[in-house]
Amino acid sequence: MHSILVRRLLRPFLLFLLCSSVSVATAVEPFQSDISGRLFQVQGSNTVGANLMKNLLEDYFHAKGVEGVATQALAVENEYRVGGMVNSKAIYVDVAAHGSSTGFKALLAEQADLSMSSRPIKSKEVAQLSNYGHMLGFDAEHVIAIDGLAVIVHRDNPVEQLNLQQIAGIFSGQITNWQEVGGDERSINLYARDNKSGTWDTFKSLVLRKKYKLSSAARRFESNDELSDLVSDDLGGIGFVGLASVRESRALLVSDSGTTPLRPEKVSVATEDYALSRRLFLYTPPAMKNEIIEDFIGFVQTDAGQQQVESTGFISQALIATPSESFRQGPREYLEVTQGASRLSVNFRFSQGSATLDNKAQQDIQRLVAFMAREENRDKRITLVGFGDTKQTESRAIVLSKLRAVAVKSELRRQGISTEPVRGFGAYLPVASNTGKGKIKNRRVEVWVN
Secondary structure, eight states: OHHHHHHHHHHHHHHHHHHOOOOSOOOOOOOOTTOOEEEEEEEEOHHHHTTHHHHHHHHHHHHTTOEEEEEEEOSSTTEEEEEEEETTEEEEEEEEESOHHHHHHHHHTTSOSEEEESSOOOHHHHHHTGGGOOTTSTTTEEEEEEEEOEEEEOTTOOOOEEEHHHHHHHHTTSOOBGGGGTSOSOBOEEEEEOTTOHHHHHHIIIIITTTOOOOTTOEEESOHHHHHHHHHTOTTEEEEEOGGGOTTSEEOEEEOTTSOOBOOOHHHHHTTOSTTEEEEEEEOOGGGOOHHHHHHHHHHTSHHHHHHHHHHTSBOOSOOEEEGGGGOOSOHHHHHHHTTOEEEEEEEEBOTTSSSBOHHHHHHHHHHHHHHHSGGGTTOOEEEEEEOOOOSSHHHHHHHHHHHHHHHHHHHHHTTOOBOOOEEOTTOSOSSOTTSGGGGGGSEEEEEEO
């Protein structure tokens, strides 16, 4: 029985190995001397576009040897142009940051070449863009950073943590006074992103779900930063923003049903253990192939690009190691396996309904290979620890969690990296409720080094 499960789990994953090649870094070569004019147009997420896209484009232009790199605001709010000079000829990229949904609409209308999104592409958008290629493929979907959706309050608000049900109750208007969640006797004022925002889509999906509707009393904003600044001045205020926009407000600890309350901090967000962690994406329709865009995305995935991600206030995908003392919970066997080891800031995850590593995991394999190739890591050993969601029996959950770790082990072996025997702990240590669609986050493989 176990051998059948192994074959079923590994078959699509091994097919991927035969048919694709993944690269973390690309060499940054100077632009050709005859280049001029607009290189490409970018539309979509305000979370990505407000600062991160501008900073990445400026860094990219500098790396390519462009002179006089500068950003200028355009006539419409949240639109700008990043440009410079190559051999006395002007080059530039135009960016419009009005919300994730606007990026996909712009691709469909051929008014953009690159879409920014703070949420995964929706199935209806995949269908609408089907003439442009498979929008869920590795060559179309690019994870460029990890973000934690921060639930923010005034710094003097005594409330320290909320669970997802309480947050949903607040934003739906069922909870209207801070005293109902352990705070002072004070009315709650709601601040929310607008309907075009990927941040709103993420909040609606992860918090409100299909059970609640946003209260009509909520004020709506296109800008993360504007929303955050208003909350920081309102003792009764509460809002939600991307991690880079917490600013002078304070982020609460957040928990899902049966999980540990976590604040959106570097390790918890990087591993996507934080209940409101999310990925930030760029989408490139395969049929609209643009070599300069491919070169730009390659730059974003390099150490230099990911350093800018960190500098802008999001969570880099570069791997860092954290000693096990920061994770001292779980079954006895888990503590024994990880004793004295350090956990890497990545969890390998799988495509929904599939045994194939998802697009981010395919990229992270190369990051792990590069991490182990460093001089200080060459004598270290990797231990892969699999987890999953609840199944009909505990033994089945453990078997499936172990097989996920086997899938990662097989790809690392193909890359010349050996690992310790894999371990699987089934539905232990959930990072999301096992009763909702978010349970897919529990199907993960942790990486430990010693």
